[in-house]
Amino acid sequence: MPFPRSISHEARAMLIRAVRADGVPLNTLHVLPDPADHPAWADLKTAADAGYAVAMEGIAGSLRATVETITVGAARVHVATPEGVFDARRAYIDLHGGALVFGGGGACRTGARMHADQHRVRCYGIDYRTPPEHPFPAALDDCMATYAHVLAHHAPADVVIGGRSAGGNLAVAMLLRARAEGLPMPAGLVLLSPQADLTESGDSFAVNRLVDVVLPGSLAATNLLYANGADLRDPLVSPLFGDLSGLPPTFLQSGTRDLFLSTTVRLHRALRRAGVAADLHVFEAMPHGGFGGGTPEDAELRGEVTAFVEGVWGRSGVKIQT
Numbered sequence: 001m002p003f004p005r006s007i008s009h010e011a012r013a014m015l016i017r018a019v020r021a022d023g024v025p026l027n028t029l030h031v032l033p034d035p036a037d038h039p040a041w042a043d044l045k046t047a048a049d050a051g052y053a054v055a056m057e058g059i060a061g062s063l064r065a066t067v068e069t070i071t072v073g074a075a076r077v078h079v080a081t082p083e084g085v086f087d088a089r090r091a092y093i094d095l096h097g098g099a100l101v102f103g104g105g106g107a108c109r110t111g112a113r114m115h116a117d118q119h120r121v122r123c124y125g126i127d128y129r130t131p132p133e134h135p136f137p138a139a140l141d142d143c144m145a146t147y148a149h150v151l152a153h154h155a156p157a158d159v160v161i162g163g164r165s166a167g168g169n170l171a172v173a174m175l176l177r178a179r180a181e182g183l184p185m186p187a188g189l190v191l192l193s194p195q196a197d198l199t200e201s202g203d204s205f206a207v208n209r210l211v212d213v214v215l216p217g218s219l220a221a222t223n224l225l226y227a228n229g230a231d232l233r234d235p236l237v238s239p240l241f242g243d244l245s246g247l248p249p250t251f252l253q254s255g256t257r258d259l260f261l262s263t264t265v266r267l268h269r270a271l272r273r274a275g276v277a278a279d280l281h282v283f284e285a286m287p288h289g290g291f292g293g294g295t296p297e298d299a300e301l302r303g304e305v306t307a308f309v310e311g312v313w314g315r316s317g318v319k320i321q322t
Helices: 009-017 038-060 106-119 138-151 166-180 220-227 261-273 296-313
Strands: 066-072 075-081 091-095 122-127 159-164 188-192 250-255 278-283
Touching (some): 009 296, 188 296, 250 261, 250 296
Parallel strands (some): 188 250
């Protein structure tokens, strides 16, 4: 599939680096184990998390926020605090990506620092438990425990929840469960290419197969490993199929080459039908998870997210506290 010249030079270079000379995405070389082979998954998760952490080291060197790790129930939570003056009343909850299996540890810790710097608030990065040791609903339990902890320290209107990919799944599922348990909704929700449909029923799972250089094929193996026998259409497993009424204003992002484009588009329409204020941003030729940072498109997306968060908090005239 030719790479368009309608995107920045930096973005096009990223797409070119992600494929072999014959155009096949390098990520197709990674074969996932059978869902029943738990030792193989444990080994893969250790290797993948180490790789994520190394990839984030370069970013970590430029961050200013400090971070401490606390335990909330069975969850580890990385609490990042911006350097200097910041808005102490407000909080951002970050749910990391990684196909509901990977992305914890050092990468999650660095992600919390990134969001603290970006939004100038305290960020709670949930290092939720993952399979094969801890399948559904362990991650969701960790998110719920952390949300209750955050609400004990911040008013609901001062909280925004954000999730990328698998984190987007957990962000929506957490709010469906929070609503059922009588907990208040946060001020806003940020969903970056959310993995909200583990049945993979949307059009782009066929159309963008091998077109998405980051996520070139199905995640059925990780989905089954995570669900551990639960119905993949259960709204707490695939929140696209839930009753979304009453959720807070939502920012959604995808790209024309994203394997999860259909899921994001369908979730946006479902939110709108449920009466939720929802904005959808689709970027030209962007694969799953963005272009990897350092491109004008990634900077534009970051600016859009920041503006959305500022807007739901109505920050104009708000006094910044230390």
